Amino acid sequence: MISLIKVAFSSFKFRSLFFRILFLLVLLVVFTVFVVGFFANRHSQSVVKTEVKQSSFQMLEQTRRLMDTILNDVDQITIRLAQNRAFSEAMEAGNDGPSEADVDEIKSYLLDSYITSPYIESFYVYYAASDKVQSALIGPVKSGETEDLNWLPFYRAMSRTEGKWFVRNYPDENKNLSETQVTLIRTTPWASSPVRGAIVVNMNQQALFQIPSFRLMRQGEEIWMVSPDSSLAFNSNTGGQVPGDEFAIIQNKLGSDISAFTTKFRGSEYSFTAVSSPYTGWKYVDLIPTSSLYKSSKEIHNFMLILMAFSIVAAVLAAFYLTLRIYSPIHSLVQMVNNKKDWKSVVPLQDQSEMSMLFSAFITMKEQGAEMESQLKENWPVLQQSFLQQLIHERTKLHEERFAKFEYYQLPVSREGFFVMVIRIDNYHGYINTYGSFDQSLIRYFIAKLAGEITGQLCRSYPLHTESRDIILICNPEKTMIKEAFFQETPELAGRIQVAVSEYLNLTVSIGIGELKPEAGDISESYREAFEALEGRAFKGYESIAPSWLASEKKPGDQLLIRKLAELKREILLLIREEPSEKFEEELRKLEKVAEGAEGLPFPLIQHAYFQLMIEVFHRSVDLGLPLHNDNELAKLQENLLRMETVDDVAMAVEDYIRETNRRFCAEKKSGPESIAKQIMAYIQNNFDKEISLGGIADQLQLDPSYVSRLFKQEISVTFMDYVISLRLEKTKELLTTSELTVKDIGASVGYANQRSFNRIFKKYEGMTPGEYRDIHAPKKLNQDEIY
Template sequence: MISLIRLAFSNFKFRSLFFRILFLLVLLVVVTVFAVGMLANRYSQNVVKAEVKQSSFQMLEQTRRLMDTILNDVDQITIRLAQNQAFSEAMEAGSNGPSEADVDEIKSYLLDSYVTSPYIESIYAYYAASDQVQSALIGPVKSGETDDTDWLSYYRKMSRTEGKWLVRNYPDENKNLSQTQVTLIRTTPWASSPVKGAIVVNMNQQALFQIPSFRLMRQGEEIWMVSPDSSLAFNSNTGGQVPSDEFAVIQNKLGSDISAFTTDFRGSEFSFTAVSSPYTGWKYVDLIPNSSLYKSSNEIQRFMLILMAISIVIAVLAAFYLTLRIYSPIHSLVQMVNNKKDWKSAVPLRERSEMAMLFSAFISMKEQGAEMESQLKENWPVLQQSFLLQLIHERTKLHEERFAKFEYYQLPVSRNGFFVMVIRIDNYHGYINKYESFDQSLIRYFIAKLAGELSSPLCRSYSLHTESRDVILICNPDKSMDLEAFYEEARALADRILAAVREYLQLTVSIGIGELKLEAGDISASYHEAIEALESRAFKGYGSIAPSWISLDKKPVDHLLIRRLSELKREIVLMIREEPSEKFEDELRRLREVAEGAEGLPFPLIQHAYFQLIIEVFHRSVDLGLPLQSDNELALLQEKLLRLETVDDVVLAAQQYIRETNRRFCAEKRNGPESVAKQILEYIQNNFDKEISLGGIADQLHLDPSYVSRLFKQEISVTFMDYVISLRLEKTKELLKTSEMTVKDIGASVGYANQRSFNRIFKKVEGMTPGEYRDIHAPKKLNQDEIY
């Protein structure tokens, strides 16, 4: 080798040709590696950008739905009051103001609205004829005598009956919570003109805009909620107002529908995505630094650069070695020609060398062609698998071209259509922990071969070997079938595969079946249908068969699931520190009912909703002094929940965590003196049927009423009034079922002297009047004095 290199460098003609070939080989390899590396890096950045954009729209849409629900609930409170008969009579009362009876009923409604909504900070009723303002706690007073008169200027600009959201400064300059507040002004009367008054609702900005679920956002990501007039924005992470200089960067770029743009912000480049609510006019903006978007792609880029450098070095060395090998026979031929004097005298040396080089190159190319053909035959199964992978991921209208490729890759098929079966290994986390990597591959291969043999009477099948939880079967029926026959045969085949895997391997699989597609270019559509059908496995459990043609009748909206879980959360958090009871277990059982009623929603959304419930219980237990079990307790809970594959497992995990938290509270309960909240709780339980008030209890304890209210809510997790109402209604339902007292007498016996207020509160909570409740739940008896 060394002598050959020395000879190459000593012969100028040979050395020149040697370096030309070497340069071309190196250039070809280097350019190819560099181009592939750059294209791969650009593709990875585009993929990351598209995925982040899609996830941003999904998060903004979820935020918009939640905020629309909250704002719509507040809007409905004002609409119901605007339609109330007492309120209409109060506006028509003239300059003397409303009657005492109307004032009491409106005050009761305002108080109920105030105590039942965590987002309402204050609520007023304004009577224009008498220029009086009535709040939830104070009767009608002149508007000039109230602490908050700033809203009047907005009201006077409203010339017709409407509801308008606005953001304004707090009237109290010492307010530390925020310097602005969100206000809804609903002018009245509801269905006529001119304007004779208004209902004014001031929202708790911190509670309204700070949403716990956004603590799981990506690093540096924020969501801004922009007021309808685009004058102010609020940060959902803190609930506070966005500084005006930061908001000004994007204020003029917000469109009326959906927009996405990139701009310099906070000294670096940020991506912004914005959507607008068609119902409330609020806008929602997701912003994330581009450095965070491309963090993973930058790591890929660095890896690609290192790989490119190593590849280039190896390519140069390989090219040099290959060039020497190419010129080895040339050198031998040159020596042979030099030994043949007749050849040497007949043909100049330069020509003889070129002919020998071409002859040697031709032989070398022929040998390499034969070697490549041999390698192609050895790698034919790999090429077939690559083609099958292309079938399930790429849809095309070039159906005949697909059929030609089937023939090229020696995969015979008929023209009777195609469908895809996805065989998914159940409890995959336990599967990979139980078996070694080699055994896992053998089991997947066995499942594919078993499924292929069982499907042979019905169709040809080609399995796609993947090192994942799914075994994919592309099936081609041997005979033409109508849809009914196909549905029956495909379902029967899935049953046979399911039973055989359970018998031979002692493990369960779930099978998704795609629709029958007549054209080869539509195989990917059948595959995606099978994958989507497997989503129902989360509700059906392990070992299920999911045909894609069986559609679900009910499609609940996601906010219904969130609302039901929120109701359960309030009850569970209330009882989390108490000894376990039947009611506590009933609430935990309802977690399963709510999940089962959400069939039709994506399984990841249900996982997220129940993880939010666990987060609420976790934060509540920490607030109440329960020590953490570990520094990353919440992260471990999330990791455990994401490994689960069925709704039953998710519900069971949530129930176990709540029970464990309750057990820890009971174990750490001290025998110290009874707290003020516990004293109040005991007093309410003994006197809830009487006229009791938080102010009277605070006076008796020589404490400030607002302090007692905060202490009670912190300890018991509900407000004073909510707890009193819940006790009264429980007693009411018991009397309606068991006694023969009139509804009026029952209301008076539980503390409601005003029957209209009693009926309204009962219907608001239970969804029906006391009389209707009695008709449904009270046992029917025969009157012995009447003839039926």
């Protein structure tokens, strides 16, 4: 090679040719590297800027949601107070002010709210008729005697019954606190006029505005929270008020919705992003130095410059080497032409020269291309399935491109729209246990072919073969269908598919139907609708047809389901060690009713909630000494519950487990002595109407009172005093509705010598006084001695 280079460079003609080739190659490679590097650098900077701006919006959205939740919680506290009966009566009171009983109940609510909410600094109720103000700690006093009366002008300016946020000057200038006060004023009552008073809540600004997300912010970044009237702003990093001169720079630029802008601030350029809460009216502004936005992109810029320089150097070296490789055969050919008379002196070409390798590579690529085309035709069904898989998972606006792909994959379709059917095999666990994997695939294929033939009466259908419980049909009507005809004919088709499957196979299917979509890019949306509608099978049972347009849009809150199960859990845990009774069975039957009432919730959520109940019963039985069946009993319970596909099955499984646990407890009880807690419970049932105490019982048993209290709570699930009170209240309610005794006599007969204590405890647990309870629940009778 070196001798060849020397010979080439000895001739100016060949030397010139060499450098021309080298120059062209270097120019081509360097230009390509430069262009690619330049646009890659610009693209990377653009991506970084976009991601930083998106993160600003995400930070603002998190802050807005957190503040909306906090402010809404405070608003809900005022709403619940406004709906309280005692509060309504207090507002209707005249110039003398509310009654003592109403004042006490309102004071208790104010104090509870003040204690439980870290964001409330003070809580007032204003009675307009008597011009009195009541706080959480002090009863009603004249408004002129209160320290904080600056909210009164805001209240008087409110023209209708509403709840409204204000930012006002702090009432006491001597306090070492913020100069402003955030206040919520809710005028009452709601349904009538004129306004008779108001609920006033003053917020703790330091706790309210200093959010924890500031720890995640970038250097120099801040979030400002702007009052609804855009007069003040608060810094979330410190919880303090933003200086007026700084806030004035952007005050006039805040829009009513989302806005973003840049401006000079604190001596440098800042980027501002603002969003508004549609619920509270507060605005949230994210500000960050522009230099921080470009910090990451500058690092990428420097890296790209270094990479570009390295690439150019490597490209020049590669071009030089490639030029030598190209020049060598050219030089050899030229030498052969010049010395054609003297073949013996010519350097022979090698069999694996560059030209021969190029021709060989070209022939090889052609042969490989023909082979790949042959393999492509053989695997065409696999490619079609891959395309159908893409249709149900990817939504796009490139509808014409989708139609072109249908044509490319040889799947003829019309322009009349698309919809998806999801055929789900019922009792899938039993299905996979009954058939082998090969038979399962055959059955799925048979169901898909059968459904395709039946739907062929209305439309073309392309089945998507999956190794799961679902068979998916992508359907394309051959003629135009109006909505009413589609809603009528597709459920009928689904019904015929169900009948045909049950006739030919020993199984049933449920079918979900998505709505008709006019464009090919929306097929995934129809699939999602069919899949979600099919989730209603958990409530309707097997062999159901679920059109998506009939699915209920309103979903109950999951908190309601959890709360109802928590109430049932308390009752069941009390009865789990007792002999089976009608009350025990009644509580178990409620499990089915709660499950039926949860329609609209995701089925996995219902499974999880009922499994949590099983866990509570399991741990309770272990704590009480019931031996385990085996070490992984809880895991087997969960596995069994997750196999079930309907809410009826889930509720029945939980009922059976609780009954079995109760049966085992009863068997253990018959074979062993009665526990101390059971003895105490029996003693309470016989003597709850007398002055009994835990200390006296512990002395009689010669045990420590704290040990007896702990033992009773562990086994019975309630405290000693709560159990005594529950028995007394049950007896009280019975006497109130069946006897003519006075309330005082009834209180004494159940163990309360002090009528005031009796009334207080009854109202605390029942929400009303004994007299009110009697008025509501006692049957009305005619007095023979009275004339009506």
